[in-house]
Amino acid sequence: MVKIAIDAMGGDFGPDPIVKGCIAALKRRSFEPILVGNKSEILSLLPKRYKDKILIIDTNDVISMSDAATDAVKRKDSTIYKAVELVRNGEADGIVSAGHSGATMTLATLRLGRLWGISRPALVTLMPTKTGRRSVLLDVGANVDSKPEHLAEFAIMGGCYAEDVLKIKNPSIGLLANGEESSKGNEVTKAAYKLLDGYPGFKGNVEGGDIFNGSCDVITCDGFIGNLVLKTSEGVASTISQLIKDYIRKSPIAITGALLMRKVFKLLKKEIDYAEIGGAPLIGIKGCAIVSHGKSNSKAIENAIYQAINYVDTGVNEHIIARVQELKQKES
């Protein structure tokens, strides 16, 4: 059975939503959770019938959001460090943490190591599209100043993720740029284009709008840019919802209208709510690490656990190693 190590303390709201998310996941999927954190706090949140079913690794150090990610390697008693070590030692198959994302990425990369042929792991996110199917965007923040070969590796990893985890056959892969023509791009994307040209599924440059129209399954970009795209998208969605609320408040007729449209807004919220996805897998490491949002509620943690189980179950890592090998052979 898949074993998932869960950082019970790292989220902004303490262990409560994390323990709840873990219990909710246990009700629907069979896996072995290992909660890492303050044992007495965790036990106080666990219903009686779960106290024997869940392994708890007792530790009190928690890396806080204000700590430097670079110090994480020294914090050997921290929840994230201990959870990563469980994977390193083969006692767990994957980790889920809503704690310090930089620390999680650093520790997972350094302690677990990179997959063969991968220079830099990447953070993956799933973006909502008009078609209802989600598009895979990576890297959304594990790296800045990516080189062309990194973008090519991200593309390959994203393709394997789409195929194995999202079950998309022959996923199309795009390179995020400032225009569709092959002449468009900056120095890095133009060179990445050449590396990816001819790779199965590669359809060339795609633009910012293509992330959401469902025309492309996988989109590769530098992490600095991916972070901006993600934060911009959240900003636009939040601004639109804020403006709608402001306008509604000013008109009784609109309030009535909004009440009748409640279900529509609920569906929309569900579509753009990150809690429905769970977290962001760090792809390219030996093992599995799901980086969850600090503000994760129990639903987000539950879904992050499913992501971890699916990631491990589908063997996406082996797939990546095989595919990267093909690309390297083509290059040489």
Place this chain on the structure above:
Amino acid sequence: MVKIAIDAMGGDFGPDPIVKGCIAALKRRSFEPILVGNKSEILSLLPKRYKDKILIIDTNDVISMSDAATDAVKRKDSTIYKAVELVRNGEADGIVSAGHSGATMTLATLRLGRLWGISRPALVTLMPTKTGRRSVLLDVGANVDSKPEHLAEFAIMGGCYAEDVLKIKNPSIGLLANGEESSKGNEVTKAAYKLLDGYPGFKGNVEGGDIFNGSCDVITCDGFIGNLVLKTSEGVASTISQLIKDYIRKSPIAITGALLMRKVFKLLKKEIDYAEIGGAPLIGIKGCAIVSHGKSNSKAIENAIYQAINYVDTGVNEHIIARVQELKQKES
């Protein structure tokens, strides 16, 4: 009186919305329009009483969207070339074109020249925010692979634009990055941070979401990234509106609700509709060029003309020269 040369033929819908936009602008502001394009076509669209009031420069060549921007310099009879020459020769103060944006930027830069101290002109756009006030984002596509000094120049030009054209006193200026801390950023933004540190109004790094929350008046970034941010924003807004429409269609109650909320959606559309802004000024050239969307309707052209008039009237170019001089003195 301010003279504006208008490319009458370049837009996707031919001269009709452009001539209409020009007439609408004439009804509200006093300026001298010069329409550049096929004279008989333009005349056929002009109401009788305007036939003597509007100067028409007759030419038949139109640079089409599929032409290479680099060929624009050879197309001396094209509408864009002729309109730019009017500014170069002092016969007009600014140009408005909904034609080939690359050609407009190339010709305006090469034929009019750059302002003293400016290495690269930048394309400016105004983004809607939660506060109702718009934020100035630049560069949104005139350059890729910007160097730190370019980002600093964009910041200064954006600040002058906010002060003079948008009448924002002491505008705050942010550097678009993947986190607020000064340690965040890629190589280019980190170096730009150092150049801008201490510049009046500079508040450090801002994130993607800050473009829309109104916390920052001016945001500087590389044009490759600005283009992605802009296209991503349009994509999110269009996806949300599409999803709302899809959901509404499935429920009679929601349809009734949507009817009652018509005014809300209208206000929202107005807020995010680029036609309300007009076009994107190319800032940093000797003169004034407003780059309008190819799909501009008459409202967008009308607003682009106001932008051009305001740009010329406020003397923002002189302001930029003075400010850049201050920065260069600080650097040396």
